[in-house]
Amino acid sequence: MTPIDIRASVLTLHQQSTGLREISRVLHLSRNTVRGILREPQGVQTPAHLVNEVTQQQLTEVYARAKGNAVRMAQILADEYKLHPPYSTLTRWVRQAELRQPPKRSGEYHFEPGQEMQHDTSPHKMEVAGKSITAQCAGLTLAYSRRLFIWYYPRFTRFEAKDFLLRAAQFMDGTCPLCVIDNTSVILAGGAGPDAVFAPEMAAFARALGFKFMAHRVNDPGSQSQNRAPLAWVEDNFLPGRSFSSFDDLNAQALKWCVEVANAKPKRSLGMAPEVAYVMEKPYLTSLSIVLPAVYEVFERVVDLYGLSASTRNRVSTPERLVSGDGDGCTSITPVSEIHYKRTPGGQSSPFAGVRDACSTLPGHHTIPNARLASLR
Structure with a gap:
């Protein structure tokens, strides 16, 4: 039983003139616990931890002035109202007063085999040939099987984007009809989300590989989460403890890591390794043309x-x-x-x-x- 059910049971037995020892025996509670419940005041009580109306008005005013910054709110409350609540108490007051927009419940995306693939880039700091550089990590993931392909570039323009998409299509031995991207100017010519206008040269290159681009909605990066999370995983698990003599060496190690680690490790959400799921997804991919577009x-x-x-x-x-x-x-x-x-x-x-x-x-x-x-x- 929950604490509320236990309390109600104790009060009900007590009202039926049941003795203290009997209540303790029936409910498997200590007699001190039963005594404590019976001594509690009856009726609906206002929780002592709720902030009073005056403080709530001050809190609302300070919240607007501090633009929601809890640290700044604590400073203003201390200087002007002589209030010194702990930081955890202050944030609880803000939540109880519903001053902030409550976080939205996250959902899940379900994909059919061969339905969608996702492409994104991320800057990664590393050492190549003894020099500290920031390289651009490009990644592509099949949404159904979570099969991952990454490749590093010193920069990432439309030239590198074409090279990466061609390499990724060859690695996957096919493409999905739809490739979801963020609203990057590398592929877009203007607009964003549903109103995105894709650069003609990039749209034509995608058609040659058998797919088309789709930009996710603004402020909705969760629709591309299948690829964002792996790139962070790459940065935390592939790069540490590795040294690279050149970009060729870097990409050779990255490709080996994709095959032997990233795609071979079972994923809890899949119940299997991405490489195993890829075997089921492969028949649904669009086959590549015999003549592939040249990248130059x-x-x-x-x-x-x-x-x-x-x-x-x-x-x-x-x-x-x-x-x-x-x-x-x-x-x-x-x-x-x-x-x-x-x-x-x-x-x-x-x-x-x-x-x-x-x-x-x-x-x-x-x-x-x-x-x-x-x-x-």
Whole structure:
């Protein structure tokens, strides 16, 4: 029985002229407990911990002045009203007076196999090649099976977003028809939530992979919780205690961790590991096309007097015949950066990851010695 039921039973037996010992024996209570219940005043009593009307009026006024900041409220109450309630008591008064909007009851989202996938990014601090950097962790999760894929980038623009979505689609060996994102300008051209306008190039890239984007409602991040929570889990469980020599090493370890840990560990909400649930979801995914869209970035560059062409704060050598000429640069995250002149390849090099102000001379370029150029290197 609850304490209220026990109290009512004691009072009922007492009104029936039942003795103290008998009440104690029947209800399995000590006689002191029975005596205490019988000595309590009868009738409905106002709890002593409720704040009185005068203090409640002061509390309402101070709450509005302090804009809901309980610490500032305590200072004002002490300075102007000589009230010194403990912090826990003050917050209880605020709750009892219903000055704050009560938290909403959280619900659960239920997804069918192949219904939806979720994409999000998060900045993570780490050390790469002995340098402290902030890298962008991009993640994609299948909503039904919770299968996770992550990849790290020095930055995250539409160029990196396309590369990530392609890698994620290949890792999942298919896509869901809908990809829920936050209201990021990387993918959006304007608006938010139901009124979001997606960038044409990103919408076209998504169509090539067999899905379309949907931005969640503003102030409703719970609709994307399947991917937000794993990214925080990645930061707390994957990064600690690991060292990385380069971004290639970082992503190789991240991919291995996804396969061997994140997707292999059983989840209580699923009752199984994501990899097992993925086997059931796989037949419902949209198969990838035989020809996948290429990920590249094209820009115009001028070859300087040193025979170098700038690319993302770094310089790459070009044939000497292109000095002071115009060229087209084509950058891809992997495997190379290429330079073209009138549709003719002029050179290529490995991309610079996390490096600035570096210079790369390709084999066969600048074969004629130049003392001044050598001094710059």
